[in-house]
Amino acid sequence: MRFDDVLFFPVTVFAESGAVDAELTAEHIRSRLPDGPGGVFAACGTGEFHALSAAEVGVVTRAAVGVVAGSVPVVAGAGGPLGHAVECARAAADAGADALLVLPPYLVNAPMSGIVAYVEAVIAASPLPVIVYHRANARLDEQAVARLAANARVVGFKDGVGDVGVAQQLVRAVAASGRDDIALFNGLLTAELTQQAYRALGIPLYSSAVFAMAPKVAKAYYRAYESNDEARRLELLDRFYLPLVRLRDRVPGYAVALIKAGVRLSGLPVGSVRAPLVDPGADDLAELQRILAIGEELVA
Template sequence: MKFDGVLFFPVTAYTDAGEVDAQLTAEHIASRLTFSPGAVFAACGTGEFHALSATEVATVVRSAVSAVNKAAPVIAGTGGALGHAIECARGAADAGADALLVLPPYLVGHPIAGTLAYVDAVIAASDLPVIVYHRGSATLTRDAVRRLVDNERVIGLKDGVGDIGLAHEIARIVQNSGRDDLSLFNGLLTAELTQEAYRAIGVPLYSSAAFAMIPQVADAFYQAYVAHDDARCAQLIDEFYTPLVRLRDAVPGYAVSLVKAGVRLGGLPVGPVRAPLVDPTPEHTNELRRILDSGRNLVAA
């Protein structure tokens, strides 16, 4: 499976009663397809996987598959408690997903052998290939990466650790394996800020939460990135992404909450975030509105 374009992590919409709104989720996803995302990662981090039941994950994935209609691969989130991860994997396969993003297991201390056993159990739950998220309680060692690379069902590794030296070693392990079907992703928060460094070490792909709320800016950055237009990338980072990151860092969880607020500011009533996340304050919402307006003006100019 090849990925070409911005990796889109949509939000999950809720009704006024707090239930998953499948129709509005599909509308949100469909509205971004004109910007040609390289893949749609449904019910993952930005989509509040942590707050969804296995049944709700399947509902979100089904909405994404319907909306995308084969225009791009649909990758479904799975993770958490092992039983929950297995249910999510099976539900995603039934819903028509193309692959799984394996998020870290439930927060419990365990050795790397346990992480690999967890990934193996998720792989065994369906016929779908998997992308393994390298972060948190699923931080990988070099030997673990070699083991994963030997498994043809593993088609990607997503780095959320941010250790550029280790990421370089992982990239070299993959390159030396001879596998040209295994993709590497920069999965850090607001990955646009670090992507030029990741590309330099052999990690060409990145996830974009901003794409969910302001796709025209995310696409402008991506087009400048692939064209090696360093001046344009720097301008977008200085005038849009850096102010956004400052606001994101003001409150834990804003990496998701701000994106969902941005979608609402764009006119789609996708509802609030679920606990334990909190929605932005009125003051922060106004600051987000200003940042988004600035981004639109940059693209228009």
């Protein structure tokens, strides 16, 4: 499975009743497809996977699959308590997803053998290939990566820890496996901030939450990154991404809540975030609007 170009992590739209709005979720995804994402990661971090039931993961995934219509891969989230992760894997497969992003198990810490067993249980629950998310309480060591890389159903690893030494070890463990078909992703918050360093480690792909709310800015950054246009990349970094990160860091959970607010500001009524996340207050919303206006100016 190949991933090219910027990777799109759509928000999940909630109606006033609080239920998932499949039609508007599909419309949100459809509106971003002309900007050319290389993959759609539905019901994942930006899509508030933490707040979705397994059935809702299926609803969101089916909406994405329907509108994407095979033009790019659709990857769905699966994680949390093992039973929930298994149900999500099956729901995503039934909805037509191309792959799974396996997120960490719920709450508990476990030995490395247990983390590997968790991933293997999710793999066994559906026929889909999987990308394994290395983060939080699911941190992998070189031996775990080697064991998982030996499974043909594992097609990617995504780093959300941010320890460059460990990330380099994981890259080398994949290389030592002899697999040249495993994709490596930077999954840190606002990954554009760190991607230049990650590329130097051998991790060429990255998540772009920004693509959900400002696709032309995200695409401009990707083009500068891919073409080694440092002047343009740094202009976008200094004027758009760094101010956004400073705003993001004001309140826990803003990495998702700001993106959803930005989509609302564009005119699509995607609803509020679900608890425990909170929507931005008036002052932060005004600052987000100012940053988005700068982004529009940069790509005009």
